[in-house]
Structure formats: structure tokens, C-alpha cells
Amino acid sequence: MSIRTPLAHARGLGTAKDGTHHWWLQRVTSVALVPLVLWFAFSLLSVSHADYEGFQHWLSNPINAGLMIALVLTAFYHANLGMQVIYEDYVQPEWAKYTALLVTQFVLFLLGIIAVVAVLKVALA
Incomplete structure (x- = not known):
């Protein structure tokens, strides 16, 4: 028997109130990617027979x-x-989860920077 109230037992067991924000960001980036990918596809068709210049x-x-x-950043x-x-x-193991998260974030950040620099290099050449 405990003298703690049911509310005291439940505190700390719920969400960190970050899931909704994360869910919305996924949806917003998904919606943003739809017109960007369509623009990219049609643009590639328009320059499909062009040379580098x-x-x-x-x-x-x-x-x-x-x-x-x-498009690249999104x-x-x-x-x-x-x-x-x-x-x-x-x-499952927490250390593997955090390691995978850190490695993935680093790799995607690095690839994003490389892609932006490549776009700028071609655009400003």
C-alpha cells in the first residue's frame, strides 16, 4: 500500500510532449515535398536533352x-x-538507438551541405 495518489504514480510515465511537434513536422515536410518533387520532375523533363551548359x-x-x-534541404x-x-x-538497446540517431543526423547533415554546395557551385559557375 502506498500513500501516493494515482496522479503521482502516473507522472513521468506519459509523453514528453514532443511527439505532436515531430508528427506535424513530418506532415509539413511531406506536403512541402509534393510540389517540390513535381517541379523537379517536370524541370528534369524540360532539360533532359540539354548539355551541361x-x-x-x-x-x-x-x-x-x-x-x-x-527540395534538397526538405x-x-x-x-x-x-x-x-x-x-x-x-x-532496442538505448546506446544503439542514440548511436544510430547521431550517425544518421551527422551523415544527412553532411550530405545536405554537400548537395547545397553542389547546387550553388553549378548555379554560380
């Missing part, structure tokens, strides 16, 4: 470069959010 000319347009960078951030959910749900 033609593609560079197309990417030197600030709108195209901006949308390309937005895709990598969405991938990070999705991998975090997978690791939190399915990786």
Missing part, C-alpha cells in the same frame, strides 16, 4: 536554384525525421 543556364535562374536547394530533413521514428520504434 544548358543545365547550368537553367540552374543559374534564382528561382530554379532556390527551389532546388529547398528531403534530407524529412529523411532525418523518418529515420528518427524508425530508430525510436525498432532499435
Whole structure:
């Protein structure tokens, strides 16, 4: 028998109130990716027969470069959010979960930076 109330027993067992924010971020990035991917697909069709100079000319347009960078950053951030959910749900040892999260975040951040630099290099060349 304990003198603690049911509320005292339940405290600390619930959510950290971070799940809703994470869920919304996944949905927002998903919705943002739909028009970005459609723009990317149609854009690739329009420059599919172009050589490097033609593609560079197309990417030197600030709108195209901006949308390309937005696509890259949104895709990598969405991938990070999705991998975090997978690791939190399915990786059991806590050390393995945190290691996988840190490695994934580092790799996706590094790849995102490389992709943005590559887009800028082609666009500004």
C-alpha cells in the first residue's frame, strides 16, 4: 500500500510532449515535398536533352536554384525525421538507438551541405 495518489504514480510515465511537434513536422515536410518533387520532375523533363551548359543556364535562374536547394534541404530533413521514428520504434538497446540517431543526423547533415554546395557551385559557375 502506498500513500501516493494515482496522479503521482502516473507522472513521468506519459509523453514528453514532443511527439505532436515531430508528427506535424513530418506532415509539413511531406506536403512541402509534393510540389517540390513535381517541379523537379517536370524541370528534369524540360532539360533532359540539354548539355551541361544548358543545365547550368537553367540552374543559374534564382528561382530554379532556390527551389532546388529547398527540395534538397526538405528531403534530407524529412529523411532525418523518418529515420528518427524508425530508430525510436525498432532499435532496442538505448546506446544503439542514440548511436544510430547521431550517425544518421551527422551523415544527412553532411550530405545536405554537400548537395547545397553542389547546387550553388553549378548555379554560380
